[in-house]
Amino acid sequence: MSIDLAAIGGSGLYQFPGLEHPERHSVETPFGPASGDIVCGDFHGRRIAFLARHGESHTLPPHRVNYRANLWALHHLGARRVIGVNAVGGIRDDMGPRVMVVPDQIVDYTHGRFTSFCDVEGAEVKHIDFSEPYTASLRAALLAAATRAGTPAIDGGCYGATQGPRLETRAEIIRMRRDGCDLVGMTGMPEAVLxxxxxxxxxxxxxxxxxxxxxxxxxxxxIEEIFAHLAAATASVPPILAELVSAN
Structure with missing residues (x-):
């Protein structure tokens, strides 16, 4: 199967509007079940795949998401480019509610998650370079697409990935600011490294x-305001991805 782009939806994005001729795929993986069915369909003349990270009814908390199964299933279906859509909190002053950001760095504060496909007996151990955790060319294309869609995103920033599902204390955010984090979220890792x-x-x-x-x-x-802001921001995601697939 040829897939031009895959999107993993975070909190507030459980279905992907605008998909034509959708097909649902339940993929068996060596790592157990994914978060749900992967929905593939035609979108602005291209074939894309969509997976709701927390399940279509938001039943999976961040630390219980089977990130390995999700990435493996998308790769198995032919996805070679993935956009992770993540709900985050803003630490930097210019990263307030409803702002979009395409980060370029990440700090991992999570624990107890399966962070590598090497974590199975007999698997080859890979020491990958993770100096730049996001693909530069895809970041640039995503930023350009957001501008064309009329919802420019901030270029760069450091995403601090926390365990969840609780929100952070003020002291934890002070520490994260000292560490250089501009955003805080719960699902950025290990998705990026996988x-x-x-x-x-x-x-x-x-x-x-x-x-x-x-x-x-x-x-x-x-929490009510969080989901109101997310609903407003999420409405801009399909137009951005439409510009992204149309240009590539």
């Missing part, structure tokens, strides 16, 4: 749902 192990081109489209703890004017983060 894509690299499979030689999949990978970039992140981060949708800012809220300011992180202590970074905005609010004393308490409202």
């Amino acid at each position: 894509a690299r192990e499979l030689d999949i081109e990978y970039a992140c489209l981060a949708l800012v749902a809220n300011f992180a703890a202590g970074c905005g004017d609010e004393e308490e983060i409202s």
Whole structure:
């Protein structure tokens, strides 16, 4: 199967509107079940695949997502370029609610997750270069697509990946700011490194749902406001990806 692009949807993106002739694929993987069926369809003259990272009913918390199965299944179906759509909190002042960011670096604070396809008996151990965790050419294409779609994204930034599902304390965000993080999310890793192990081109489209703890004017983060911001930002994702596939 030839797939021009695959998108992994985060919180707020559970179906992909605009797919024509959709086909659902349940893929058996050596690593167990993926988050759900992969939906493939025609989109602006190209074939794309979509997978809801948390399941179509948001039943999987970040630390329970089977990232290995998800990436393996997409690769098995022929995906060689993947956009990870991630809901995040903003740490940097210009990364407030409804802003889109295409980060260029990541810091991994997660624990207890399967972070490599090498984590099975008999597998070849690969020491991959991860100096630049996102594919530069795909990042550039994604940024250009966002501009053409009328929703420019911020170029660059460091994504801090936390364990979840709880939000972070103010002290944790202070530490992350000291570490150089501009965004905080719960699903950026190990997705990015698993894509690299499979030689999949990978970039992140981060949708800012809220300011992180202590970074905005609010004393308490409202989950209702988070999902309202996500709904608004998510509406821009299909037009951006339409520009991306149309140009490549």
